[in-house]
Amino acid sequence: MKSFKVLVAGGGAGGCSVAAKFASLPKGAVGIIDPAETHYYQPMWTLVGGGMKSLKDSSKPMSQVLPKNAVWIKDSVASFEPRENVVSLRNGEKVQYEYLVVALGMKLEYNKIEGLPEAFETPGVCSNYSANYVDKTFRSLKDFKGGNAIFTFPNTLIKCPGAPQKIMYIADEYMRKHGVRNNAEIFYNSSLGVIFAVKKYADALWKVVEERNINVNLRHELIEVKPDSKEAVFRLLEKPEETRTFQYSMLHITPPMGPPDAVKNSSELCEETGYLDLNKFTLQHKRFPNVFGIGDCTNLPIPKTAAAVAAQGNVLYQNMKSVMENSESKERYDGYTSCPLVTGYSKCILAEFDYDLSPLETFPLNQARESRTAFHLKKDVLPTLYWELFLR
Numbered sequence: 001m002k003s004f005k006v007l008v009a010g011g012g013a014g015g016c017s018v019a020a021k022f023a024s025l026p027k028g029a030v031g032i033i034d035p036a037e038t039h040y041y042q043p044m045w046t047l048v049g050g051g052m053k054s055l056k057d058s059s060k061p062m063s064q065v066l067p068k069n070a071v072w073i074k075d076s077v078a079s080f081e082p083r084e085n086v087v088s089l090r091n092g093e094k095v096q097y098e099y100l101v102v103a104l105g106m107k108l109e110y111n112k113i114e115g116l117p118e119a120f121e122t123p124g125v126c127s128n129y130s131a132n133y134v135d136k137t138f139r140s141l142k143d144f145k146g147g148n149a150i151f152t153f154p155n156t157l158i159k160c161p162g163a164p165q166k167i168m169y170i171a172d173e174y175m176r177k178h179g180v181r182n183n184a185e186i187f188y189n190s191s192l193g194v195i196f197a198v199k200k201y202a203d204a205l206w207k208v209v210e211e212r213n214i215n216v217n218l219r220h221e222l223i224e225v226k227p228d229s230k231e232a233v234f235r236l237l238e239k240p241e242e243t244r245t246f247q248y249s250m251l252h253i254t255p256p257m258g259p260p261d262a263v264k265n266s267s268e269l270c271e272e273t274g275y276l277d278l279n280k281f282t283l284q285h286k287r288f289p290n291v292f293g294i295g296d297c298t299n300l301p302i303p304k305t306a307a308a309v310a311a312q313g314n315v316l317y318q319n320m321k322s323v324m325e326n327s328e329s330k331e332r333y334d335g336y337t338s339c340p341l342v343t344g345y346s347k348c349i350l351a352e353f354d355y356d357l358s359p360l361e362t363f364p365l366n367q368a369r370e371s372r373t374a375f376h377l378k379k380d381v382l383p384t385l386y387w388e389l390f391l392r
């Protein structure tokens, strides 16, 4: 059986960046399990959907981003056996560890919406949330001549809860520039009861939707897409027995999401929601002290973003090192997360906050104002930081 000092399950933003922090361990001490050939910088997909970047810009071969001294196990985690310190792979092999980092991200569940994924084969139906469909967003925008453009938010936790509306503001500006906005009605149909969780940024976003004449329907959950009649059916969450049907010319779908099966099926590692059960400050598992977690697969009560992953990485690393030295986890994660709320082709509201949903801003100015500098940060600076610093 293969055996590692540190085994990392998942080579996405969280797994790859944590593995890099353990680069000082001897060659072969760190193993990373991930079946994917390609590593994606998913935050760029908002810009891909808006035609500002290509899917290729957001990707690199996994072999290039994983740390050189780590062993890449190109398979999927099938299950965890934390009492034996063992992970089982889909190919039937088992891998032993001294310390485990779980970083498996989230599972997209398009198939929970009736008519999907088949409707993606038909005009106007698109989604920035998957490498398979993100290119279709810009194509749908270019083909749009008028009618309803609908942007949805599902009735589950999702990664980057700002992204479902960012693409809407981009679409609005695109339609204005191309002379079709007067023929369009734009709808933001969200399962949530608020436009954004933090009041300061929510107030700013309400102003943006009013200025741009965008219709916001809260507590509307997309349950079915009917491509033949170009209809989208929403459940009214305040009256769950009732539905409301909208015609669409363009339908941008944010899918329901959930914890990855390997975590959800491991009753000893997950909490009742199926997410990895961590101490929210130390990022250490509540029952298995040699298990840590990071990113979207965890039960940390904060919006799931790559920015949060960046803040969690160092806390995890320091605490895991302490545990390796028979000491206690002392570092604390305060819940820092950030969401660059892109509001067009040159503007952005830079939301930053913590577990208390209190703004935790980096710059000495009001970050709830739309800003070109914040947009430049999102489009040009953060991708470089991600590839050159964060993953190394």
Ligand SMILES: Cc1cc2nc3c(=O)[nH]c(=O)nc-3n(C[C@H](O)[C@H](O)[C@H](O)COP(=O)(O)OP(=O)(O)OC[C@H]3O[C@@H](n4cnc5c(N)ncnc54)[C@H](O)[C@@H]3O)c2cc1C
Residues within 6 Å of the ligand: 009, 010, 011, 012, 013, 014, 015, 033, 034, 035, 036, 041, 042, 043, 044, 045, 046, 075, 076, 077, 078, 103, 104, 105, 106, 128, 129, 130, 159, 160, 163, 260, 262, 294, 295, 296, 297, 304, 305, 306, 307, 308, 309, 338, 339, 340
């Ligand atoms: C459209 C969009 C816009 C976004 N915008 C932003 C933004 O502006 N700012 C921001 O900070 N964040 C943004 N995010 C969120 C950000 O991308 C995620 O929060 C971040 O990638 C989470 O990192 P992670 O390591 O937890 O998961 P991921 O990066 O998703 O990595 C999970 C990894 O686990 C692997 N995996 C899955 N199952 C298994 C298995 N069974 N066995 C082994 N490996 C497995 C996958 O192949 C993947 O490599 C956005 C995301 C999307 C989709």
